[in-house]
Amino acid sequence: MADQCQRIVFFLKKFYSGKKYSSRDLFNMIPEEFGQVSLRTIQRDLLVLQEMEPGLESERKGREIYYYLSRDYRSHAMPFNVSASQLLSFYVLKAHLKTFEGTMIEEELISLKSLLERIAPADVFSLESLFWDKNIGNYNYFHHDAILRRVIDAISKKKWVEVSYNTSNKGIINKFVCSLVKLFAYAGSIYTIAYVPHHDSHIALALQMIEEVIEAKGDFGKIPEFDFNSWAINRFGVFFGRPENVLIKIQSDYAHYFVNRFWHQSQQFSYDNNGDLLLKLRVPLAKDFISWILSWGEVMTVIKPVELIKEINLKLTNTLKNYE
Known part of the structure; x- marks a missing residue:
């Protein structure tokens, strides 16, 4: 879906220039931008675009059908209607485009950024979290379309909302007022960061655990500024906790993998007399951090703390007992 979204945005950029294009014209442009796809794939993309964007018109010239957006439509219409999952893709794309600021291709992206701003206004997806995920796997959000759309709306419009949140597998629902400030991805799941005025703190909410989002009634004060990096200091992943000083030894054969990567803001590297890498961190001893250590098996040895x-x-x- 992400590849198709990118192609459709590319097509819209072309159509908003006022020119007319056939499916073959677009087919010839695609390899340079996205790699080789079939003409049939381009035709399917155009059919999807026509379903989402009724302003896309067509006319036949000989054996070819040309697609275009009229001048009136280009000047007055929103680009097109999208599903919540597609809208999220556009917000993620917007965040990725910011990583090119200050590079030689920044100017080439101006028109695309302008178009995306019309489709997906405001910054909803956290730029800082793009390369923060340290895990694999993903959650299927097919049945969470309505919730995702409400979350995006609350973030982009900076609204106070009442969230109904499923806090356990026992079906216990907590309701609280908060301001949703950003989305981020971690361990294959989508989270939203919420400022809860009752506790004067920002917390992470898993999207799949949100049962309802409705606009809150009342005055809950000013929504404070949010800084992702400051928030993440007290987390290795999603879970909050009191930071502890941690020292980990990493086998020398794997040192190159770690020193060239960002794991946490507190990381410090050094080497022992045997050439093994020493990684110092100040992080909570939360379950996502412990799972990360265990995932490396014999590559890592925790030196401290004893806890x-x-x-x-x-x-x-306990793991070994499962195999006895």
Whole structure:
């Protein structure tokens, strides 16, 4: 879907220039931008675009059908209607485009950024979190379209909302007023960061656990500014906790993999006398951090704190019992 969204945005950029294009014209442009696809794929893309954008007109010239947007439509209409999942894709694309600011291709992206701003106004997806995810896998949000759309609306319009949140697998629902400030992706799931005035703090809410989002009634004060990096200091991943000083030894054969990557704002690297890499962190001993350590197996050895070593031993012991 992401590839198709990018192609459709590319097509719209061309159509908004006022020119007319056939499916073959667009087919010839695609390889340079996105790699080779079939003419039939381009034709399917145009059919999807026509369904989403009734302003896309067509006319036959000989054996070819040419597509275009009229001048009146280009000047007055919103680009097109999209589903919530497609809208999220546009917001993610907007965030990615910001990583090119200050580069030689920034000027080439101006018109695309302008078009995306019309489709997906405001900054909803956290730029800082684009390369923050340290895990794999993804959650299927097919049945969460309505919630996703309400979350995006609340973020972009800076509204106070009442969220109904499923806090456990027992179906316990908590309701609270908050301001949703950003989206981010982690471990294959989408989260929204919410400022809760009752606790004067920002928390992470898993999108799939949100049961309802409705506009809140009342005055809850000014929504404070949010800084993702400051918020993430007290987290390795999603879970909040009191930061602890951690020292991890990494086998020398794998050192190159770690020193060239960002893991946490507090990271510091050094080497011991045997050439093994030492990684210092100040992070909460939360379950996502412990899972990250366990995922590396024998590559990592926790040196301190003792509390973390005991927790790792317990996890490994319980794991081995599953195979007895």
